[in-house]
Amino acid sequence: MAGPLVSAAMKAQHAASGPEVAERRGQIVLEDISRVFAADAIAVDRVNLVIHPGEFFTLLGPSGCGKTTLLRMIAGFETPDSGRILVSGREMQAVPAHHRPVNTVFQSYALFPHLSVAENVGFGLRMRRIARAERRTRTRRIMELLQIDAFAGRNPAQLSGGQRQRVALARALVNEPEVVLLDEPLSALDAKLRAELQVELMRMQKRLGMTFIFVTHDQHEALVMSDRIGVMQRGRLLQVGPVLDVYERPSSVFVAEFLGLSNIWPVTPLPGGLIETPLGRLAIGAPDPARGTAMIRPEKIWMYGEGGAPAGRANLLGGIVREAIYMGASTQYRVELENGAPLLVYDTNNQAAERSWRPGEAVTCELKPENIVLIGA
Amino acid sequence: MMGISLGKSTRRSLLAMSLPVYVLLYAPLLLIAIFSFAPPPLARGQTFYWYADLLHSPEVIAAFRRSLTLAIGSSVLGTALGTLMGFGLYRYRDRRARGFASALPSLIIYTPIIMPSLVFGISELIFFSFIHGATGLLGAGLLTMGIAHVTFEAPFVALVVFARLSGLDPNMFEASHDLYADARQSFLHLTVPVIRPAIIGGFLLAFTLSIDDFTISFFTAGPGSTTLPIYIYSAVARKGVSPDINALATLMIATVIGTGLLQYAFTRNRTRKLVARPGD
Ligand SMILES: Nc1ncnc2c1ncn2[C@@H]1O[C@H](COP(=O)(O)OP(=O)(O)OP(=O)(O)O)[C@@H](O)[C@H]1O
Ligand SMILES: [Mg+2]
Numbered sequence: 164m165a166g167p168l169v170s171a172a173m174k175a176q177h178a179a180s181g182p183e184v185a186e187r188r189g190q191i192v193l194e195d196i197s198r199v200f201a202a203d204a205i206a207v208d209r210v211n212l213v214i215h216p217g218e219f220f221t222l223l224g225p226s227g228c229g230k231t232t233l234l235r236m237i238a239g240f241e242t243p244d245s246g247r248i249l250v251s252g253r254e255m256q257a258v259p260a261h262h263r264p265v266n267t268v269f270q271s272y273a274l275f276p277h278l279s280v281a282e283n284v285g286f287g288l289r290m291r292r293i294a295r296a297e298r299r300t301r302t303r304r305i306m307e308l309l310q311i312d313a314f315a316g317r318n319p320a321q322l323s324g325g326q327r328q329r330v331a332l333a334r335a336l337v338n339e340p341e342v343v344l345l346d347e348p349l350s351a352l353d354a355k356l357r358a359e360l361q362v363e364l365m366r367m368q369k370r371l372g373m374t375f376i377f378v379t380h381d382q383h384e385a386l387v388m389s390d391r392i393g394v395m396q397r398g399r400l401l402q403v404g405p406v407l408d409v410y411e412r413p414s415s416v417f418v419a420e421f422l423g424l425s426n427i428w429p430v431t432p433l434p435g436g437l438i439e440t441p442l443g444r445l446a447i448g449a450p451d452p453a454r455g456t457a458m459i460r461p462e463k464i465w466m467y468g469e470g471g472a473p474a475g476r477a478n479l480l481g482g483i484v485r486e487a488i489y490m491g492a493s494t495q496y497r498v499e500l501e502n503g504a505p506l507l508v509y510d511t512n513n514q515a516a517e518r519s520w521r522p523g524e525a526v527t528c529e530l531k532p533e534n535i536v537l538i539g540a
Numbered sequence: 541m542m543g544i545s546l547g548k549s550t551r552r553s554l555l556a557m558s559l560p561v562y563v564l565l566y567a568p569l570l571l572i573a574i575f576s577f578a579p580p581p582l583a584r585g586q587t588f589y590w591y592a593d594l595l596h597s598p599e600v601i602a603a604f605r606r607s608l609t610l611a612i613g614s615s616v617l618g619t620a621l622g623t624l625m626g627f628g629l630y631r632y633r634d635r636r637a638r639g640f641a642s643a644l645p646s647l648i649i650y651t652p653i654i655m656p657s658l659v660f661g662i663s664e665l666i667f668f669s670f671i672h673g674a675t676g677l678l679g680a681g682l683l684t685m686g687i688a689h690v691t692f693e694a695p696f697v698a699l700v701v702f703a704r705l706s707g708l709d710p711n712m713f714e715a716s717h718d719l720y721a722d723a724r725q726s727f728l729h730l731t732v733p734v735i736r737p738a739i740i741g742g743f744l745l746a747f748t749l750s751i752d753d754f755t756i757s758f759f760t761a762g763p764g765s766t767t768l769p770i771y772i773y774s775a776v777a778r779k780g781v782s783p784d785i786n787a788l789a790t791l792m793i794a795t796v797i798g799t800g801l802l803q804y805a806f807t808r809n810r811t812r813k814l815v816a817r818p819g820d
Pocket of ligand 1: 200204205206224225226227228229230231232233270
């Protein structure tokens with residue numbers, strides 16, 4: 164553990180900042196954080212972010228956008244080239260990885276090959292010199308929770324990818340730290356186990372009040388699990404906000420597209436709350452739209468069969484179904500509008516299967532003004 | 541380990557090709573062993589005649605002792621140095637290096653390994669006599685042989701250790717720090733146990749390399765530092781292959797095979813223990 168000098172210094176610091184620290188337990192502050200590997204490889208670019216104590220924060224972004232690098236700087240394996248990192252109110256610059264109140268679930272698992280599953284899970288507790296009895300109970304409990312207790316005596320080499328991933332999860336969570344960094348921790352699991360562990364993780368995170376920074380490529384997973392999400396692109400944090408905000412009101416085309424399919428067009432504003440789009444003239448909710456881009460999510464579009472459209476509504480567009488992709492709970496339609504513009508529509512399959520539309524059928528689509536979102540640029 | 545399944549004819553032709561190779565590899569060894577158990581006509585029935593003969597030769601006993609001392613001493617030192625070398629090259633390698641710089645660690649390790657032992661031996665000889673001429677220290681003898689052996693063994697050990705480390709997930713070391721281990725704990729609880737098989741394998745390799753080395757030993761030996769291989773060479777040079785040389789060679793073969801088996805047994809036991817160990 165800590166040398167006597169270091170622990171004394173840490174305790175002194177704790178005592179000095181007293182209740183204030185308690186309040187910020189598990190808080191993460193990133194101030195202007197950058198990491199530049201080479202002039203043409205800026206992995207993290209001036210990121211500013213405050214993650215609240217006990218929050219489930221998800222980082223989303225395409226491969227290579229800097230998610231892992233950001234986590235590595237918080238964990239202490241990588242030094243920022245500029246900026247400050249504070250964890251639980253404490254500046255981290257001079258704090259080595261083994262003194263940070265942070266545990267990591269590595270993207271590559273990074274299990275210890277010479278130790279059994281149980282010994283892997285108990286490693287952190289052993290390094291902290293937790294008594295053997297407590298170590299054993301905590302290790303067993305977390306292994307049961309993650310359904311790996313059956314392999315307790317095995318070596319990592321004798322496990323499947325998904326089993327290894329759960330060992331990596333258990334090895335971090337058993338320490339019940341203030342902050343857990345999870346780098347795509349469920350990516351190797353089958354759908355059912357994944358859904359089960361999503362629930363378990365959320366439950367455990369809330370129960371113990373841990374702060375989670377969770378990296379995933381799965382936007383569905385991000386929407387289901389997170390309090391807030393942050394979307395990254397080429398090292399920059401583009402947008403941060405509650406799940407609903409980011410999904411419903413993306414601040415850029417990139418964010419809109421990253422969180423799911425959408426219909427996006429460049430628009431020109433017209434007086435009277437109208438916009439000129441490739442689909443034609445549309446009414447929108449906002450009074451004075453700026454020039455830029457507009458978006459509507461496919462599930463926000465209502466579709467009616469021949470003559471079924473309610474009269475007198477705004478933004479009713481006729482078209483022909485060109486493609487129907489059945490996806491179980493919903494069907495994805497590609498509609499060609501009368502002026503030739505394409506429109507993507509999801510429709511819930513809440514009718515008898517025979518009632519869904521087939522390619523070639525004429526339909527009317529309703530784009531309610533309040534569902535059209537202006538993205539700005 | 542199961543390979544891909546091959547057709548019957550493919551398997552047959554592979555066997556036909558590999559059989560002569562195995563015969564050429566093992567037949568001479570077998571022949572020597574058989575000859576070593578053939579007593580001279582006068583001593584019919586004494587299977588171990590030539591072995592007993594060896595035991596009665598003080599020269600052979602002394603050479604054997606020397607070889608063993610040299611092999612154990614040099615491989616202990618060579619393993620220690622080689623381990624540090626392999627660990628250092630791994631730990632301080634520049635992962636972002638390109639081209640020549642990225643090849644540097646392997647170059648440092650491989651150059652002494654691929655160097656012909658004749659060249660190695662001669663350069664050691666020249667080096668030692670230069671030092672001796674200049675300072676009067678390091679006269680040719682067991683010490684110079686020992687230094688030369690340590691020098692050529694260390695890169696082999698380094699290679700084994702480096703290969704083991706390179707095959708591991710580098711995040712593993714970070715994971716140990718993430719789980720509260722400081723540098724000392726990480727070295728003790730992770731690095732050492734993880735490379736232990738490589739260290740032991742490297743030691744046994746160094747031992748076998750040392751015990752049967754002739755070329756380098758020959759050039760660095762001095763008066764009174766005759767090891768077994770040198771003894772065998774000079775005996776053969778003097779009076780041709782005599783039956784007691786067969787016995788001696790057989791003993792050396794047995795030593796080398798024994799060392800190999802030891803290495804195998806060790807790694808196998810380890811794996812089994814790891815599998816069977818119940819959760820903590
Ligand atoms: N040690 C390094 N040296 C040089 N470049 C690096 C290094 N580590 C990462 N990078 C670069 O930094 C960028 C960000 O990498 P990072 O691993 O953070 O991406 P990521 O968002 O985690 O991607 P993924 O989703 O594929 O895991 C990448 O372009 C990568 O090539
Ligand atoms: Mg990553």
